Amino acid sequence: MAINASADPPTPAITIDDLGFRYPKAERGVLGGLRLQVPAGQHLALIGRSGCGKSTLLSLIAGLHEPTTGTLSVLGRDDPAGRLASCAIMPQGDSLLPWLNLLDNVAISLRNRGVTRPQARARAHATLHQWGLADWEQERPAALSGGMRQRAALARALLADKPILLADEPLGALDAITRAEVQQWLRATIIGSSATLIMVTHDVDEALLLSHRVVLLAEPAPGQPVSTAASWPGWFADDRPRELLLGDPAFATVRRQILQSFADSGFGPNPGAPR
């Protein structure tokens, strides 16, 4: 990941101003008064209680929904087609196609961009090789571990070569040990990507490890639409190994602050949520 070293402020890839959104026929809005700027190349982690609107926000950015109020632009385009054209989407789960082998699952991103089948397969093979998955490229997703599937899904999303990657709980289905391994691997792998990443996660450590900034979405008061409640710097630019970062007292302090803010945001429907 290139760190912007110039004195100029980084160009925003995504600008969200006073955004509100209500699903058709819903009694109340999901999001309201939301403001957010994501500089190009930044990794942003979105956290918030279940049902607070994180996936909805990703869909809005990708042009799959339209704001009810306010504005939202992606690389200067506010029309849905223009927003969608800039975004690769990694939905919850790995979303690999079960009837295709790994090679064709990854190659599909390039085929969608008009690349010929042989060329798409050659590039997919090179990527799978680079990511340690080439030995499994003829296997179907069901024959692979969860960690392998997630890596393949990420390879597919990155090969789409879009400037913005929207990932909805990309590691959510993994067990704790595999998840830690994939987090470490991801830190090393996406370091060279210039993509702007917006990632939803329920894991505060993961949010801090994989992002430059962590943003909490929460209701400002009970029953009100969710907005941006707070944000903290993330640790993605710190290249120390994951275990060292987790043991760093400064990291632990920010993690505590985030968990406290999360607890204080407990107006939502979660049973037993602290008030």
Ligand SMILES: Nc1ncnc2c1ncn2[C@@H]1O[C@H](COP(=O)(O)OP(=O)(O)OP(=O)(O)O)[C@@H](O)[C@H]1O
């Ligand atoms: N298609 C839809 N129509 C109506 N309401 C919806 C629709 N999709 C989501 N919602 C509602 O919008 C709210 C936000 O949902 P969303 O999936 O964005 O939350 P989330 O923060 O991503 O949740 P989670 O962390 O559990 O995945 C929820 O109350 C949900 O029930």
